[in-house]
Amino acid sequence: MSFLNPSVLVEPLANLKNRLAACRAVVQDRGMKRHTFLLSLIAAAALPAVSFADDAKLSALIIDGQNNHNWKSTTPVLKDALEKCGRFTVEVSTSPDNKAPADEWAKWRPDFAKYDVVVSNYNGQDWPEDVKAAFVKYVGEGGAFVCVHAANNSFPKWLEYNQMIGIGGWGK
Numbered sequence: 001m002s003f004l005n006p007s008v009l010v011e012p013l014a015n016l017k018n019r020l021a022a023c024r025a026v027v028q029d030r031g032m033k034r035h036t037f038l039l040s041l042i043a044a045a046a047l048p049a050v051s052f053a054d055d056a057k058l059s060a061l062i063i064d065g066q067n068n069h070n071w072k073s074t075t076p077v078l079k080d081a082l083e084k085c086g087r088f089t090v091e092v093s094t095s096p097d098n099k100a101p102a103d104e105w106a107k108w109r110p111d112f113a114k115y116d117v118v119v120s121n122y123n124g125q126d127w128p129e130d131v132k133a134a135f136v137k138y139v140g141e142g143g144a145f146v147c148v149h150a151a152n153n154s155f156p157k158w159l160e161y162n163q164m165i166g167i168g169g170w171g172k
Contacts, residue, residue: 058116060088065095066124069150075121078148082119091115098125112138120151126158136160 060082064071075092082088096104105128112118112135127135139145139160147154147165155161 057087057089059114060090060117060119061110061112061115062090062092062119062121063095063110064092064121066098066122067150068123068153071121074148078119078121088117095122095124095127109134112143115143117144117146120145120147120154121149123150123154126155132158132161139164 062075062078064075067074079090079092082090093108093110095108108128109131118135118138126132145164152165152167
């Protein structure tokens with residue numbers, strides 16, 4: 001399955017410049033210039049999933065819970081930047097700890113299909129197979145995905161994930 005389909009970007013690109021400029025203006029007005037690039041990436045990733053005909057906010061899901069960086073500090077910054085931009089509603093799904101028992105992992109089932117964009121701030125143990133399958137389906141059906149920093153280091157043996165991010169697990 002190929003996850004790169006540039007044809008889905010043709011129609012929305014006409015309004016991308018205006019939407020990103022609006023996000024940049026809001027972010028810069030709040031003294032958060034460092035988040036402009038991140039917002040641009042997330043907005044661009046969400047393009048295939050939305051129509052620009054209205055001003056409806058995009059729904060974003062941030063996945064966190066494990067990371068070799070301080071995800072407990074990073075996730076609130078990501079959430080705040082997206083919400084203050086005015087273009088996103090944001091929810092967070094936190095995975096169980098890497099030492100959590102199997103029954104906690106059995107309960108963690110993000111509903112990716114509910115969101116326009118999934119933002120990963122996750123770098124930890126493999127997700128359960130059914131969660132991985134749901135995520136592959138989400139992206140394969142046009143769901144937008146952005147991996148933030150160390151999230152590109154996740155899942156070195158998960159072929160589809162590494163195709164989605166275009167980098168691939170740093171050879172673990």
